[in-house]
Amino acid sequence: MSETLSVNPLCLVEGHGRIEVELDQGRIKKLELNLIEGSRFFEALVKGHSYNEVHHISCRICAICSSVHQLSALNAIEDALGVKVSPQTELLRELLILGGNIESHSLHLFCLAIPDILGYPSAAALAEDHLEVAKLGLGLKKLGNEVQELTAGRAIHSSNTTVGGFGRLPAVAELKEIKAKLEKGLDDGLAALKFLSTLEFPRYASSESVFIALNPPAGKFGFKGPTILTSTGKEFDIHDYRKVCNEKVVRYSHAKQSLFEGKPFMVGSLARVALLGDRLDGVGADAMKMLNLSPPYDNIIANNPAQAVELAYSLERSLAIVNELIEKINLAEPLPEIKVRAGQGTGAYEAPRGSLYHHYELDENGLVTGADIVTPTAQNAANLEKDLRAVVENSIQSKSTEIEHFMAVTARAYDPCISCSVHLIQR
């Protein structure tokens, strides 16, 4: 007997996607994750533009991750032009990335994942029964946006970031204001963790994954590093990112899919916690214990508590950076001098949803001649299909509507960003 299962549209995610499954005698005949967001061809759109316009265009790939797209683009351009940014700029950029993580993880956890797992159709519905939890989540989300606004000028599509640094630096009074908010945010984060620790995360998606994340220097946890680490024990320079994500065209989807050593792999919070979690101390380490995150990391739905761990880490690390800046920010620091030249460069950060790579080639006038952008959701697509197969196989005895719901929850655990995943690769 053949049967079809379908999740269409996939709700509570950014962008347009659907899942189609064909079953025959209880076996999967076909399973497809269709990312049907319209193609925008960003790599072609940036061609011909000046090195100092690229980050304005590339960030429009995605609003939720616009800051990390901007900084990855700027890192790539600076790499190509041989521009070194100051330690103060690095610190402010790290703060911006942390703000983006606080916002994005709070949005996903409190507006999308928690309502979903507790059986509410939306955050507004959750608020009717659990107003305090909804307010806690929205408050943390707002704080993430405030950190981004302080550093980047606005939360979506920054106006303050530029090649070499920032147009305007935050005043000490503004830093003190955000410090007080982060101190309260840290308390709220702990309250959020307590609530999350009472939730039961379903296990119907259990399946082993290969994990990949950037490797921050000096044995630290973080969202930027010179190399890429895999759970199979390999390490690559970020300039060799193409060795990690070999994209292939998939007939039924507008996003290409990535395989490493012939296998799908996962990037994102769970990958970072699995690879780097033992480097956490402070509230990050406490959060791992509270949420029972420990090996084997074989349940993708644990990406939700892994985001909560990173939320706690990001709040604590932001506070530390703000304290450091209050002590020693140099508001008169000039931007580095930029000498335009031909070249190519790569920039990489850990976006909320996983490793993000930008690569640009410039001619002698600083105009873009080639571009390549590899997003986390594109890298995760193949692994998500693998997990969806596991869901169907693990719960084949369940009713179709239940399996469909399980698949939707599993897909949403990746916090997919479909706008990001749909783009083109032009080499």
Next chain:
Amino acid sequence: MAKPKVGIYGLTSCAGDQLVLVNCEDELLDIVGALDLKSFVMGQSINDECELDIALVEGVVANQHDKETLEDIRSRSALLIALGTCAVWGGVPASKNEVSRAEFQKAVYGTETTGHEELITPLPLSHFVPVDFRISGCPIEKEELVGSIASLLHGDIPVLTNIPVCTECKMAENICQMVDLNNICLGPVTLAGCQARCPGHNRPCVGCRGPIEEANFASEYTLLLEKGFTSSEVINRMRIFAYPCEGLQAQVEKIENE
């Protein structure tokens, strides 16, 4: 009075304007509480595609699926509001519309067989259906969104600003990016409402809110050429957010032909 039936939609886009709504953290529960939110795929898992009083639509029409979705939304909505620079002007996705999508597609996916979408050259909503009201910005400003929703709830037509970024910039007493600092600044031709955020951060305006009514692109273009910028530098900057704007292309062409 019954709550208005509202749908919030994203066509091909970055979802930034829908995110601005979700970023109204302090107002969100009140806003959602004042509306009968029938459809918001990004924010709720139960959606009803029914007759609507107000549809808010973000993004460009970039493929046949977008076009059909937009036509369907229009057919069942009393008011259709274009949300954001993509929906109003075409935005970044339309910044290179002189190149055919078939060429882009071939460059991306090569000759490999894909079941790809039927692509359409990205254009703003008004190219396909009548649009009742426009809120521009990349992304839109929170205050304009909340203010517009409040006006609509009171049965009024929202009133948005219609002055250039320069006016707000002067009121903020910023150093002039174009005259004093010799940067390509699109403030003179760009719709205000952002409180001149970029010049306020020592950065030139890149025009993300789209052109002001009757923008004098010709004068902006001539001025920047006099300052020593090349034609392609200026055009490249002007095209990022509103390339399909007829006034932009017509005025620049006219000057180049003279």
